[in-house]
Amino acid sequence: MAPLLFTVLNNEISLRLGRLSLASKILDTPNCILNTVRGSVLHLTPDNLRLLPFQAVGITLEQLYPASLDVQPPASTKFPGGAHEFFNLQEYLLYFDIHDPVKQVKARINSDKFISVRTHQGIRQLTLANYLLYMNAYKPDFFAAFSDSLIQKNHGDKRVQKSVDRTLKWLDDTLDRMEEDANVFGMLGGHNIREERVRSAQETVKRNVAGFVLNVSDIGDTSEERLDLLRTSLNHLPQEKPRLVYGLGTPGDILRAVSEGVDLFDTSYPSEMADNGHAFTFKFATDSNVSDVTTLSINLWDKSFARDFQPFVTSCECHACQNYTRAYTHHLLIAHEMLASVLLISHNLFVYGRFFERIRNSIKMKTFDEDMRQFLLRHEGQAQIEHSMKHDVEPKRKTDY
Incomplete structure:
Protein backbone atom coordinates (compact mmCIF):
# COMPACT_ATOMS: atom_id res chain seq x y z
CA MET A 1 0.00 0.00 0.00
CA ALA A 2 1.25 3.47 -0.85
CA PRO A 3 0.82 6.27 1.72
CA LEU A 4 -2.39 8.26 1.49
CA LEU A 5 -1.69 11.99 1.58
CA PHE A 6 -4.12 14.63 2.81
CA THR A 7 -3.56 18.33 2.27
CA VAL A 8 -5.68 21.16 3.68
CA LEU A 9 -5.88 23.76 0.90
CA ASN A 10 -7.16 26.72 2.92
CA ASN A 11 -6.48 28.24 6.32
CA GLU A 12 -9.92 27.84 7.89
CA ILE A 13 -10.16 25.99 11.21
CA SER A 14 -13.38 24.15 10.44
CA LEU A 15 -14.73 25.16 7.03
CA ARG A 16 -11.99 23.65 4.94
CA LEU A 17 -10.99 22.47 1.50
CA GLY A 18 -8.78 19.41 1.27
CA ARG A 19 -7.27 16.94 -1.12
CA LEU A 20 -6.73 13.20 -0.65
CA SER A 21 -4.14 11.77 -3.00
CA LEU A 22 -2.52 8.41 -3.58
CA ALA A 23 -0.22 8.13 -6.59
CA SER A 24 -2.25 9.48 -9.53
CA LYS A 25 -5.63 9.21 -7.73
CA ILE A 26 -7.03 12.44 -6.32
CA LEU A 27 -10.15 13.13 -4.26
CA ASP A 28 -10.99 16.74 -3.48
CA THR A 29 -12.90 17.34 -0.24
CA PRO A 30 -15.56 17.91 1.02
CA ASN A 31 -16.79 14.89 -0.90
CA CYS A 32 -18.44 11.48 -0.53
CA ILE A 33 -17.56 7.83 -1.01
CA LEU A 34 -19.88 5.71 -3.16
CA ASN A 35 -21.62 2.92 -1.25
CA THR A 36 -21.64 -0.46 -2.94
CA VAL A 37 -23.32 -3.84 -2.58
CA ARG A 38 -20.66 -6.55 -2.86
CA GLY A 39 -18.39 -4.17 -4.71
CA SER A 40 -20.93 -2.79 -7.20
CA VAL A 41 -22.89 0.45 -6.99
CA LEU A 42 -26.49 -0.68 -6.77
CA HIS A 43 -28.29 -0.82 -10.16
CA LEU A 44 -25.29 0.53 -12.10
CA THR A 45 -22.77 -1.14 -14.39
CA PRO A 46 -19.14 0.05 -14.42
CA ASP A 47 -19.92 2.00 -17.61
CA ASN A 48 -22.85 3.75 -15.89
CA LEU A 49 -20.63 4.48 -12.92
CA ARG A 50 -17.99 6.21 -15.00
CA LEU A 51 -20.56 8.77 -16.15
CA LEU A 52 -20.84 10.05 -12.56
CA PRO A 53 -18.57 12.63 -10.87
CA PHE A 54 -16.98 10.36 -8.23
CA GLN A 55 -13.43 9.27 -7.46
CA ALA A 56 -13.84 7.01 -4.39
CA VAL A 57 -15.76 3.79 -3.79
CA GLY A 58 -16.47 2.03 -0.49
CA ILE A 59 -16.78 -1.73 -0.05
CA THR A 60 -18.25 -3.52 2.97
CA LEU A 61 -16.40 -6.64 4.06
CA GLU A 62 -19.39 -8.34 5.70
CA GLN A 63 -21.10 -8.51 2.30
CA LEU A 64 -18.17 -10.60 1.04
CA TYR A 65 -17.64 -12.63 4.18
CA PRO A 66 -18.34 -16.39 3.81
CA ALA A 67 -21.54 -17.63 5.39
CA SER A 68 -19.86 -20.82 6.58
CA LEU A 69 -17.12 -20.46 9.15
CA ASP A 70 -15.10 -23.28 7.57
CA VAL A 71 -14.83 -21.41 4.27
CA GLN A 72 -11.79 -19.18 4.63
CA PRO A 73 -11.06 -16.72 3.19
CA PRO A 74 -13.67 -15.16 0.86
CA ALA A 75 -13.12 -16.33 -2.70
CA SER A 76 -12.49 -12.76 -3.90
CA THR A 77 -9.33 -12.53 -1.77
CA LYS A 78 -7.68 -15.11 -4.00
CA PHE A 79 -7.89 -12.91 -7.10
CA PRO A 80 -4.46 -11.56 -8.12
CA GLY A 81 -4.18 -7.78 -8.04
CA GLY A 82 -6.44 -7.22 -5.05
CA ALA A 83 -9.90 -5.67 -4.89
CA HIS A 84 -9.20 -2.98 -7.50
CA GLU A 85 -8.75 -5.64 -10.18
CA PHE A 86 -11.43 -8.00 -8.92
CA PHE A 87 -14.16 -5.33 -8.85
CA ASN A 88 -12.90 -3.49 -11.96
CA LEU A 89 -12.34 -0.28 -9.98
CA GLN A 90 -8.74 0.40 -10.92
CA GLU A 91 -9.12 4.17 -11.32
CA TYR A 92 -10.95 4.76 -8.03
CA LEU A 93 -9.71 5.26 -4.50
CA LEU A 94 -10.93 2.13 -2.72
CA TYR A 95 -12.08 2.20 0.90
CA PHE A 96 -13.00 -0.83 3.03
CA ASP A 97 -15.02 -1.09 6.22
CA ILE A 98 -16.47 -4.08 8.03
CA HIS A 99 -20.12 -3.09 8.45
CA ASP A 100 -22.64 -1.74 6.01
CA PRO A 101 -23.34 1.83 7.27
CA VAL A 102 -26.98 1.43 6.18
CA LYS A 103 -27.94 -2.09 7.31
CA GLN A 104 -26.40 -2.52 10.73
CA VAL A 105 -26.62 -5.68 12.82
CA LYS A 106 -29.16 -4.69 15.46
CA ALA A 107 -28.51 -7.61 17.81
CA ARG A 108 -24.74 -7.36 17.63
CA ILE A 109 -22.73 -9.39 20.13
CA ASN A 110 -19.03 -8.53 20.32
CA SER A 111 -16.34 -9.88 22.60
CA ASP A 112 -12.63 -9.34 23.19
CA LYS A 113 -11.91 -11.90 20.45
CA PHE A 114 -14.46 -11.18 17.69
CA ILE A 115 -17.19 -8.90 16.38
CA SER A 116 -20.49 -9.92 14.80
CA VAL A 117 -21.01 -9.42 11.08
CA ARG A 118 -24.07 -9.87 8.89
CA THR A 119 -23.79 -12.37 6.02
CA HIS A 120 -26.46 -13.46 3.55
CA GLN A 121 -27.01 -16.54 5.72
CA GLY A 122 -27.09 -14.93 9.14
CA ILE A 123 -24.79 -13.49 11.78
CA ARG A 124 -21.18 -14.72 11.86
CA GLN A 125 -18.06 -13.90 13.84
CA LEU A 126 -15.04 -12.01 12.52
CA THR A 127 -11.69 -11.91 14.31
CA LEU A 128 -9.06 -9.22 14.02
CA ALA A 129 -6.57 -11.72 12.57
CA ASN A 130 -8.94 -12.62 9.73
CA TYR A 131 -9.80 -8.98 9.08
CA LEU A 132 -6.14 -8.05 8.66
CA LEU A 133 -5.62 -11.13 6.49
CA TYR A 134 -8.38 -9.91 4.18
CA MET A 135 -7.05 -6.33 4.09
CA ASN A 136 -3.63 -7.61 3.06
CA ALA A 137 -5.27 -9.62 0.27
CA TYR A 138 -7.65 -6.89 -0.98
CA LYS A 139 -5.05 -4.11 -0.80
CA PRO A 140 -7.51 -1.20 -0.45
CA ASP A 141 -6.19 2.34 -0.59
CA PHE A 142 -7.47 2.95 2.94
CA PHE A 143 -9.63 1.05 5.41
CA ALA A 144 -11.41 1.43 8.74
CA ALA A 145 -9.85 -0.11 11.83
CA PHE A 146 -11.43 -3.05 13.65
CA SER A 147 -13.83 -1.65 16.24
CA ASP A 148 -16.40 -2.53 18.88
CA SER A 149 -19.04 -0.17 17.53
CA LEU A 150 -22.33 0.39 19.34
CA ILE A 151 -25.46 0.91 17.27
CA GLN A 152 -28.33 0.84 19.75
CA LYS A 153 -29.42 4.18 21.14
CA ASN A 154 -29.10 3.37 24.84
CA HIS A 155 -26.04 1.83 26.47
CA GLY A 156 -24.72 1.99 30.01
CA ASP A 157 -21.54 3.86 30.91
CA LYS A 158 -19.56 0.65 31.47
CA ARG A 159 -20.51 -0.81 28.09
CA VAL A 160 -19.50 2.39 26.30
CA GLN A 161 -16.20 2.53 28.20
CA LYS A 162 -15.48 -1.11 27.32
CA SER A 163 -16.25 -0.35 23.67
CA VAL A 164 -13.69 2.47 23.60
CA ASP A 165 -11.07 0.33 25.38
CA ARG A 166 -11.52 -2.59 22.97
CA THR A 167 -11.40 -0.38 19.92
CA LEU A 168 -8.18 1.29 21.06
CA LYS A 169 -6.55 -2.07 21.84
CA TRP A 170 -7.54 -3.45 18.43
CA LEU A 171 -6.22 -0.29 16.78
CA ASP A 172 -2.84 -0.81 18.47
CA ASP A 173 -2.78 -4.43 17.35
CA THR A 174 -3.70 -3.42 13.80
CA LEU A 175 -0.95 -0.82 13.56
CA ASP A 176 1.57 -3.33 14.96
CA ARG A 177 0.65 -6.06 12.46
CA MET A 178 0.11 -4.06 9.28
CA GLU A 179 2.84 -2.61 7.10
CA GLU A 180 4.00 0.88 8.05
CA ASP A 181 2.45 2.51 4.99
CA ALA A 182 -0.99 0.91 5.50
CA ASN A 183 -3.61 3.64 5.52
CA VAL A 184 -5.70 2.84 8.59
CA PHE A 185 -8.57 5.13 9.58
CA GLY A 186 -9.21 5.05 13.32
CA MET A 187 -12.81 4.43 14.38
CA LEU A 188 -13.94 6.92 17.01
CA GLY A 189 -16.40 5.77 19.64
CA GLY A 190 -17.96 6.98 22.84
CA HIS A 191 -21.54 6.72 21.62
CA ASN A 192 -23.70 9.33 23.43
CA ILE A 193 -21.41 9.83 26.44
CA ARG A 194 -19.42 12.99 25.90
CA GLU A 195 -16.51 12.14 28.19
CA GLU A 196 -15.99 8.85 26.34
CA ARG A 197 -16.22 10.56 22.95
CA VAL A 198 -13.48 12.95 24.07
CA ARG A 199 -11.33 10.11 25.41
CA SER A 200 -11.77 8.08 22.23
CA ALA A 201 -10.77 11.04 20.06
CA GLN A 202 -7.81 12.08 22.19
CA GLU A 203 -6.40 8.54 22.43
CA THR A 204 -6.91 7.76 18.73
CA VAL A 205 -5.08 10.95 17.77
CA LYS A 206 -2.00 9.61 19.59
CA ARG A 207 -1.85 6.65 17.17
CA ASN A 208 -0.35 6.74 13.68
CA VAL A 209 -3.64 6.67 11.78
CA ALA A 210 -4.25 8.10 8.31
CA GLY A 211 -7.67 9.53 9.19
CA PHE A 212 -10.75 9.16 11.36
CA VAL A 213 -14.21 7.59 11.00
CA LEU A 214 -17.22 8.76 13.03
CA ASN A 215 -20.61 7.06 12.92
CA VAL A 216 -23.63 9.05 14.12
CA SER A 217 -26.29 6.83 12.51
CA ASP A 218 -27.82 5.61 15.75
CA ILE A 219 -27.15 8.33 18.30
CA GLY A 220 -29.47 11.17 19.22
CA ASP A 221 -33.10 11.58 18.28
CA THR A 222 -32.65 14.62 16.04
CA SER A 223 -30.13 15.99 13.57
CA GLU A 224 -29.20 18.68 16.09
CA GLU A 225 -28.34 16.10 18.75
CA ARG A 226 -26.27 14.04 16.32
CA LEU A 227 -24.37 17.09 15.11
CA ASP A 228 -23.76 18.20 18.69
CA LEU A 229 -22.26 14.82 19.61
CA LEU A 230 -20.27 14.81 16.40
CA ARG A 231 -18.86 18.23 17.26
CA THR A 232 -17.69 16.86 20.61
CA SER A 233 -15.40 14.44 18.78
CA LEU A 234 -14.34 16.81 15.99
CA ASN A 235 -13.11 19.43 18.45
CA HIS A 236 -10.33 17.07 19.52
CA LEU A 237 -9.04 16.01 16.10
CA PRO A 238 -6.02 17.46 14.30
CA GLN A 239 -6.50 19.58 11.21
CA GLU A 240 -4.05 17.68 9.03
CA LYS A 241 -5.97 14.40 8.80
CA PRO A 242 -9.31 13.65 7.04
CA ARG A 243 -12.61 12.93 8.83
CA LEU A 244 -15.19 10.52 7.40
CA VAL A 245 -18.72 10.52 8.86
CA TYR A 246 -21.53 7.95 8.50
CA GLY A 247 -25.17 8.72 9.10
CA LEU A 248 -25.48 12.27 7.76
CA GLY A 249 -26.92 12.28 4.27
CA THR A 250 -29.57 14.95 3.81
CA PRO A 251 -28.32 18.12 2.13
CA GLY A 252 -28.98 20.23 5.22
CA ASP A 253 -27.05 17.87 7.49
CA ILE A 254 -24.20 17.69 4.97
CA LEU A 255 -23.88 21.47 4.92
CA ARG A 256 -23.93 21.69 8.71
CA ALA A 257 -21.29 18.98 9.04
CA VAL A 258 -19.09 20.61 6.39
CA SER A 259 -19.25 23.84 8.39
CA GLU A 260 -17.91 21.84 11.36
CA GLY A 261 -14.93 20.46 9.43
CA VAL A 262 -16.12 17.09 8.09
CA ASP A 263 -14.38 16.02 4.88
CA LEU A 264 -16.05 12.80 3.70
CA PHE A 265 -19.53 11.25 3.79
CA ASP A 266 -21.22 8.03 2.69
CA THR A 267 -23.83 7.94 -0.09
CA SER A 268 -26.60 5.89 1.50
CA TYR A 269 -29.08 8.77 1.29
CA PRO A 270 -29.24 9.03 -2.55
CA SER A 271 -29.70 5.26 -2.79
CA GLU A 272 -32.46 5.16 -0.20
CA MET A 273 -34.33 7.99 -1.91
CA ALA A 274 -34.00 6.32 -5.32
CA ASP A 275 -35.29 3.04 -3.92
CA THR A 367 -19.51 32.51 -0.05
CA PHE A 368 -20.34 29.28 1.78
CA ASP A 369 -21.97 30.85 4.84
CA GLU A 370 -24.41 32.89 2.79
CA ASP A 371 -25.00 30.07 0.30
CA MET A 372 -25.76 27.71 3.17
CA ARG A 373 -28.08 30.25 4.79
CA GLN A 374 -30.02 30.70 1.56
CA PHE A 375 -30.23 26.96 0.93
CA LEU A 376 -31.57 26.18 4.41
CA LEU A 377 -33.98 29.10 4.27
CA ARG A 378 -35.37 27.86 0.97
CA HIS A 379 -35.62 24.18 1.87
CA GLU A 380 -36.09 24.12 5.65
CA GLY A 381 -37.38 27.52 6.64
CA GLN A 382 -36.21 30.15 9.10
CA ALA A 383 -36.64 27.88 12.14
CA GLN A 384 -33.53 25.89 11.24
CA ILE A 385 -31.23 28.79 10.41
CA GLU A 386 -30.08 29.92 13.87
CA HIS A 387 -28.80 26.51 14.93
CA SER A 388 -27.20 25.82 11.56
CA MET A 389 -25.22 29.04 11.53
CA LYS A 390 -23.97 28.95 15.12
CA HIS A 391 -20.38 28.60 13.96
CA ASP A 392 -20.55 32.23 12.75
CA VAL A 393 -20.69 33.57 16.29
CA GLU A 394 -19.41 30.78 18.54
CA PRO A 395 -15.68 30.01 18.12
CA LYS A 396 -14.54 26.40 18.44
CA ARG A 397 -13.25 25.57 21.90
CA LYS A 398 -11.01 22.53 22.05
CA THR A 399 -11.97 21.87 25.67
CA ASP A 400 -15.72 21.76 25.06
CA TYR A 401 -17.42 18.49 25.76
Missing part, protein backbone atom coordinates in the same frame (compact mmCIF):
# COMPACT_ATOMS: atom_id res chain seq x y z
CA ASN A 276 -38.35 4.94 -2.67
CA GLY A 277 -38.99 6.46 -6.11
CA HIS A 278 -37.65 9.94 -5.35
CA ALA A 279 -35.60 12.04 -7.77
CA PHE A 280 -33.47 14.87 -6.34
CA THR A 281 -34.38 18.42 -7.38
CA PHE A 282 -32.11 20.49 -5.12
CA LYS A 283 -29.08 22.56 -6.04
CA PHE A 284 -26.58 24.49 -3.98
CA ALA A 285 -25.13 27.93 -4.62
CA THR A 286 -24.71 29.50 -8.08
CA ASP A 287 -27.97 29.41 -10.01
CA SER A 288 -29.82 27.68 -7.13
CA ASN A 289 -30.03 30.97 -5.22
CA VAL A 290 -32.48 32.35 -7.77
CA SER A 291 -34.51 29.15 -8.03
CA ASP A 292 -38.06 28.96 -6.73
CA VAL A 293 -37.78 25.19 -6.14
CA THR A 294 -38.26 24.46 -2.45
CA THR A 295 -38.49 20.67 -2.55
CA LEU A 296 -35.45 18.44 -2.15
CA SER A 297 -36.98 15.75 -4.36
CA ILE A 298 -40.08 14.67 -6.27
CA ASN A 299 -41.86 11.37 -5.72
CA LEU A 300 -42.25 9.69 -9.12
CA TRP A 301 -44.83 7.26 -7.70
CA ASP A 302 -47.27 10.18 -7.61
CA LYS A 303 -49.98 9.93 -10.27
CA SER A 304 -49.53 13.60 -11.12
CA PHE A 305 -46.41 12.65 -13.09
CA ALA A 306 -48.22 10.19 -15.38
CA ARG A 307 -48.40 12.80 -18.15
CA ASP A 308 -45.44 14.98 -17.16
CA PHE A 309 -42.98 14.79 -20.05
CA GLN A 310 -40.26 16.93 -18.48
CA PRO A 311 -36.96 15.49 -17.28
CA PHE A 312 -36.50 15.13 -13.51
CA VAL A 313 -34.71 18.51 -13.51
CA THR A 314 -34.76 20.63 -16.66
CA SER A 315 -31.17 21.87 -16.39
CA CYS A 316 -29.67 18.54 -15.23
CA GLU A 317 -26.96 17.02 -17.45
CA CYS A 318 -27.23 13.45 -16.18
CA HIS A 319 -27.97 10.58 -18.58
CA ALA A 320 -31.48 10.07 -17.18
CA CYS A 321 -32.54 13.69 -17.58
CA GLN A 322 -31.04 13.95 -21.05
CA ASN A 323 -32.90 10.89 -22.36
CA TYR A 324 -36.00 10.13 -20.23
CA THR A 325 -39.01 11.85 -18.69
CA ARG A 326 -40.89 11.91 -15.42
CA ALA A 327 -43.88 10.22 -17.06
CA TYR A 328 -41.79 7.36 -18.39
CA THR A 329 -40.11 6.80 -15.03
CA HIS A 330 -43.52 6.88 -13.32
CA HIS A 331 -44.65 4.18 -15.74
CA LEU A 332 -41.55 2.10 -14.98
CA LEU A 333 -42.21 2.31 -11.26
CA ILE A 334 -45.85 1.29 -11.65
CA ALA A 335 -44.77 -1.62 -13.87
CA HIS A 336 -41.99 -2.57 -11.39
CA GLU A 337 -39.37 -2.34 -14.12
CA MET A 338 -35.73 -2.35 -12.99
CA LEU A 339 -34.88 0.52 -15.35
CA ALA A 340 -36.68 2.87 -12.96
CA SER A 341 -34.08 2.19 -10.27
CA VAL A 342 -31.25 2.63 -12.77
CA LEU A 343 -32.54 6.04 -13.87
CA LEU A 344 -33.28 7.26 -10.36
CA ILE A 345 -30.00 6.19 -8.78
CA SER A 346 -27.92 7.54 -11.67
CA HIS A 347 -29.74 10.88 -11.45
CA ASN A 348 -29.57 11.13 -7.65
CA LEU A 349 -25.88 10.31 -7.54
CA PHE A 350 -25.15 12.79 -10.33
CA VAL A 351 -26.99 15.54 -8.41
CA TYR A 352 -25.22 14.52 -5.18
CA GLY A 353 -21.81 14.67 -6.83
CA ARG A 354 -22.56 18.10 -8.30
CA PHE A 355 -23.78 19.20 -4.86
CA PHE A 356 -20.34 18.52 -3.40
CA GLU A 357 -18.62 20.21 -6.33
CA ARG A 358 -20.63 23.36 -5.63
CA ILE A 359 -19.88 23.14 -1.91
CA ARG A 360 -16.15 23.11 -2.68
CA ASN A 361 -16.50 26.02 -5.09
CA SER A 362 -18.56 27.96 -2.54
CA ILE A 363 -15.85 27.49 0.11
CA LYS A 364 -13.19 28.51 -2.39
CA MET A 365 -15.12 31.67 -3.30
CA LYS A 366 -15.73 32.41 0.42
